[in-house]
Amino acid sequence: MADFEWLEPQTIPEALKSAGELGEEAKLIAGGTWLAIVLKQGLLMPSALISLHNIDGLNDVRYEPGVGLRIGAMVSLTAAEKSPVIEKHFPELAYACRVVANVRIRNQATVGGCLCDADYASDPPSMFAALGARVVLQSQSGSREVAVRDFIVGHYETTIEYGEMLTEVIVPERNPSTSGVYLKYRTRSHEDRPCVGVSAIADINGDGVCQGLSIAVGAVANTPQLVDDVATLAVGKQLDAPLIKQIADGYADSIEPLSDIRGSSWYRQQMIQVHVKRALTQLGGVS
Amino acid sequence: MTSTIGTRMTMVDGRERVTGTIDYAINIEKEGMLYCKAVRSPYAHAMITEIDTEWAEEVDGVVKIITFADFKDQDEMTPVFGAVLKDQLIVAEDRVRYVGDIVALVVAETWEAAEEAALLVDVDYDELPAVFDPVEAMADDAPRVHDLSEEKIGQQYYKIRPKFGTNACHHFRLRKGDMDGAWAESDHIVERSYTTPAAAHVPMEPLSTVAYFEDGHLYVETGNQGAFDMQKDMARMWNLPKDNVHVIVPSMGGSFGIKMGIRTEAAAVAAAWLTGRPVKCIFRYEEMFITINRHPSHVKVKMGVKNDGTLVGKQVTIHYNTGAYADSGPGVAQKGGFGSIGPYNIPNCHVDSYAVYTNTPPNGAYRGYAVTQVAWAYENMMDELAEVIGMDPVEFRMKNIIGDGDAYATGEIMHDSHYDTCLKAAAESVNWGEPLEPHPEPHIKRGRGVAVILKGTSTPTTSDGKLEVTADGRIIMHQAAAEVGQGARTVLAQMASVALGVDPNNIINAGTDTTKSPYDHRTSSSRETYMVGKALTGASNELADKLKQHAADQMEVDAADLILQDGYVMVQGAPDSKKALGEVVKDAGEESFSGFDSFTNEGGVSPDDGQGIASSHWHQGACGIQVAVDTETGRVELEKFHGVVYCGRVINHLTSDLQTHGSMIMGFGTTFYEAIELDEGQVTNPNLSDYMIPSILDVPDCMSHDLLEVEGADVHGLGETMVPIVGPAVNNAIYNAVGVRIRDLTITPEKVLRGISGQ
């Protein structure tokens, strides 16, 4: 590992100042679970690391009526998984954090880090994308919000700019008739990253009619995959077995999965079909 | 103190182990010590055209950069080594043979400086054609990894049979009966091929050695399973009398075979020799994946059987990929060669087993040595054959299973055989023969399978043991079994304690130093409890007799009336007469008394026909599995996972249970997850994120086992028995559930689903 300077800003403006001044020379470091590996492998050699640990206000989780859930960038995955606020409003999000790696990683990894590293083989990002979450990016010159589905643009690639920092994630408020599910499918150990991760959110009214459906499939391509024209097939209809099959097939057909050590493209295609089907069946599908 | 044999005594070093107070090799520090880091080849096969060390030398703290030039034109030492064939150099001369081959060593004042400089050593290569598959490597036109010559081999290597003109560094043959006759007699002849991948050992502790020279003596402090092999090698390489080579082996943080043979040792000693200072050489975690793995294999089996299920003939052709260096490949080819017949009576057998060089990282000893590969083949094959003749797989095995008085394929007459009992217990564990209740979810299918194993222990070998009582009352055990975490020190202290009637916790282990310790062949093939245990038992009997004789004289009683208990000698039934053991030594005017014994198991097989005594006794076991296969995903869950291990006698139920759990979990991991992935010879998953081992959450709750004991039987090793048979038992159960037979380990959900969907 090459030498680097270690900075510990105490406030967001201080951190933004350092990040703005150092630009490409510096990397922000949150839990370090991703960064430490790439530093060790010599894939990145920043001359400075800006630690976000001592900054107040990045660790909050709160629900703001009219807006939704606000999760600070430095909230650890353990804290997210155990947060009563998240559990109350978005239990499927708490679950998607709970199934990441193992307790050692979750204690260290952060919500901001898991979105910014943009590793395709991840769990929470597809859930954030399915929930229509937005990230708040701040820099010395101001602040902007970007939908998670537009934020992650490739493997290890986001639209964040040098000098910008992710400060929080906002999960928008939703109808009380909405519920969600996350299915993590692993082909190896329980501690493995997903082969396929399906995040499905459905708004189903009292008559069993679907008013909205959002499905994001993670770990199968460079970015979480949302196939809107297939998901919207459900709107105004009951989620019965033929419709579920149609949507599951539609997702499998629309996505061109990658191959890796956890499964080939062919296999992932099958697993998308199976797990979209299972997710929708769990979401109150009528059989 | 009554004997602790057969109890659940906790490990004598358990507390130290879990509180992190054991001084592992990697923690050793010496005054003025330097650090050594390897520079490795990025090419699978290439000629080195130039090594430029200038930049690297400029790094602060760099003391020396070692290249082959440092070993040229000198006759003080020989820089070549190898467990069987001396085919590996400390650093490459002009040619690299795999991605990871060592081309230079950086020696520096700090580890960080060594790491940094290692990145700056600039090496130019000319790539050569390479070969990665052991079967392809046998082709006439395959690139040759080494040029073995007749003269060299013929003289140096007794019992090694390279196939000159190919990459095979050893060809083991087994010949029994008449194959033409066998095929003619058979009602069915079935041929199948099976493969297994390379697997990593994944001990917690990486590889590390500290070496230094002092007054013409060489000290090598290292985590290694073969102290005396190391002593011999180092004495040969550095031209030293054996008595001047101190191989000192601390407790290890796991090994599973990776710490067998020369790993970091030669580099550390070379660096110490060239710098005149103590040197620590470390191969870090990711380097272990390119240092030594388990042999990948291709096993081709042809079997002839009669309609009534009688086995008539078996022909096996095995290609073990030994990688760029032979390491223990020839031994693997031999043990897998005679092991490939399995625990069955087959009158006609013909085995050709090859260890083949390729341009992949070398492969060597691995828990389940050579047998994981062939048991995968033979226990799958038994189910395949049973289906062909329409017989129940357990009944088919029972009909042919080998027993006492039968001659094995090697000609040796079997004794102490319990394969039938093991198989029966495994079958019962999954309610074999009773109807299987369907899974409540219709897309999940259940199935059952079994597998049986026969595995040899190294023969012939020798182990010595010495037990000592000092005048100040210490009881010291001298022996050289390596403690890798398996509990050797515990069970050996238990065995040594019996005749003296002392608490095993009060026995001091002298530690291993090859200039002082009694000889031991090596810690391999689950042999130490049996071999060293036997020597120490003899030693302690001798010592007890000696103590009684002297005490009898001193106390003026008859030695036959004396007993040893709790550290005292006393007249039976008269505890007031007791005298401390140290006092007996003192009153005899001695500093210490000791007993010594040596034990050799006799035998050996010929490499040309495989006849002889392959194993002085055999490790035996069976596995029963019930699976639930998700037919939509191909994912397999174990609903029953039962091991049966023949132990002869259990010395310690706690450590035996732990060893069996460990070998079952390792069997589980290497069945489902663990495979070294290679791309043009390069390991693409050299870390624990990409190379997955089971976590505690993966271990099936249903896992259970029996340890089979027989009154008066010999102690049998049990550390490896279960590893090889988990795979075939699982595979047989999957076949039973969904009719899919995978013939290439590992068993992944994808392969199962491809089978189900006919892809």
Ligand SMILES: Cc1cc2nc3c(=O)[nH]c(=O)nc-3n(C[C@H](O)[C@H](O)[C@H](O)COP(=O)(O)OP(=O)(O)OC[C@H]3O[C@@H](n4cnc5c(N)ncnc54)[C@H](O)[C@@H]3O)c2cc1C
């Ligand atoms: C062994 C292992 C197993 C894993 N298994 C899983 C799994 O099963 N599922 C899964 O989803 N993930 C898994 N992961 C990935 C893990 O979730 C991520 O590594 C983690 O979420 C990253 O968060 P971090 O806080 O540690 O990020 P860091 O490593 O600190 O940073 C990651 C990247 O994000 C940038 N960054 C971090 N925070 C900010 C911020 N606030 N603003 C701007 N940039 C920022 C950093 O500069 C860096 O580029 C695993 C990781 C490991 C090591």
